[in-house]
Amino acid sequence: MDYIKGEDSVFQDIQPHRYVNQYLHREPSSDDYIFLYQDGKALLEDIPDGATIPKYHTVHSLYPDCADNLIYLFSIDDHSFFMSFMQVQETANLHYQEIVPLGNLNPPWIAFAGATAYHLADWYDSHRYCGRCSLPMSHKENERAVQCPECGTVEYPKISPVIIVGVVDGDRLLLTKYATGSYRRYALIAGFMEIGETYEDAVRREVMEEVGLRVKNIQYYKSQPWGFSQSVLAGFFAELDGEQMVKIDAHELKEASWYSRENLPRDDTTLSLTWDMIEAFRASPSTARMRLP
Numbered sequence: 553m554d555y556i557k558g559e560d561s562v563f564q565d566i567q568p569h570r571y572v573n574q575y576l577h578r579e580p581s582s583d584d585y586i587f588l589y590q591d592g593k594a595l596l597e598d599i600p601d602g603a604t605i606p607k608y609h610t611v612h613s614l615y616p617d618c619a620d621n622l623i624y625l626f627s628i629d630d631h632s633f634f635m636s637f638m639q640v641q642e643t644a645n646l647h648y649q650e651i652v653p654l655g656n657l658n659p660p661w662i663a664f665a666g667a668t669a670y671h672l673a674d675w676y677d678s679h680r681y682c683g684r685c686s687l688p689m690s691h692k693e694n695e696r697a698v699q700c701p702e703c704g705t706v707e708y709p710k711i712s713p714v715i716i717v718g719v720v721d722g723d724r725l726l727l728t729k730y731a732t733g734s735y736r737r738y739a740l741i742a743g744f745m746e747i748g749e750t751y752e753d754a755v756r757r758e759v760m761e762e763v764g765l766r767v768k769n770i771q772y773y774k775s776q777p778w779g780f781s782q783s784v785l786a787g788f789f790a791e792l793d794g795e796q797m798v799k800i801d802a803h804e805l806k807e808a809s810w811y812s813r814e815n816l817p818r819d820d821t822t823l824s825l826t827w828d829m830i831e832a833f834r835a836s837p838s839t840a841r842m843r844l845p
């Protein structure tokens with residue numbers, strides 16, 4: 553079956569804005585953005601429809617020391633984003649807040665910037681010291697990496713691959729709900745890849761672990777950067793192979809059920825890859841069959 557890639561934007565589709573992640577040396581200018589990171593939270597500025605990343609002129613007027621030790625992250629259009637670990641006093645409309653997936657940041661391209669800044673900031677935060685000899689790391693000049701001045705260990709930004717699987721049985725799609733955590737919406741089978749696996753191995757293993765089913769005809773659909781878990785998500789559709797009785801892993805899931813196209817729930821966002829995939833399944837022709845390899 554060919555799944556039609558949805559025309560709705562997902563999280564990372566920020567066109568006409570342009571994300572530029574080339575590693576550069578830059579000085580902040582007034583309209584650039586400053587991501588002050590502390591213990592998994594960022595200093596965000598309240599705006600009428602949520603929160604946003606504050607600009608350099610705002611941050612610098614309140615905390616002149618912020619100009620020291622800024623780390624350049626990336627640019628979107630002509631705006632550069634920098635981060636700092638400097639801890640500052642909150643004000644009436646500048647608070648340390650969690651970056652909630654698809655939640656509190658506006659406009660949408662700033663939400664993407666926030667997730668991406670969070671991923672980088674969390675990586676810098678956990679790589680302040682050398683894992684081999686525990687001395688403070690220094691920043692490499694010519695690329696985004698930190699290096700130990702003593703033993704020479706170099707660490708590059710870490711991205712953990714995650715697979716998401718839409719398990720299909722004819723006209724039905726398997727939806728799940730997680731047993732724990734704050735995400736309460738319907739989900740698809742998902743999990744981190746293990747070392748030594750291919751994507752297809754991970755798809756088969758996760759489906760077997762979470763719901764006790766075998767799958768075949770695994771087809772790649774689309775990917776999504778997901779800084780909240782330092783990940784990139786790779787979405788696949790796969791066809792049920794054999795037994796359709798679901799045996800859920802109660803540690804991971806509280807629910808896993810088959811939904812026909814007519815009964816698939818709806819959600820107010822398709823910004824996540826999960827919901828983009830659910831909508832792609834809903835829109836795919838119900839009489840089509842998976843193409844055999």
Ligand SMILES: [Zn+2]
Pocket residue numbers: 682683684685686687700701702703704705
């Ligand atoms: Zn070292």
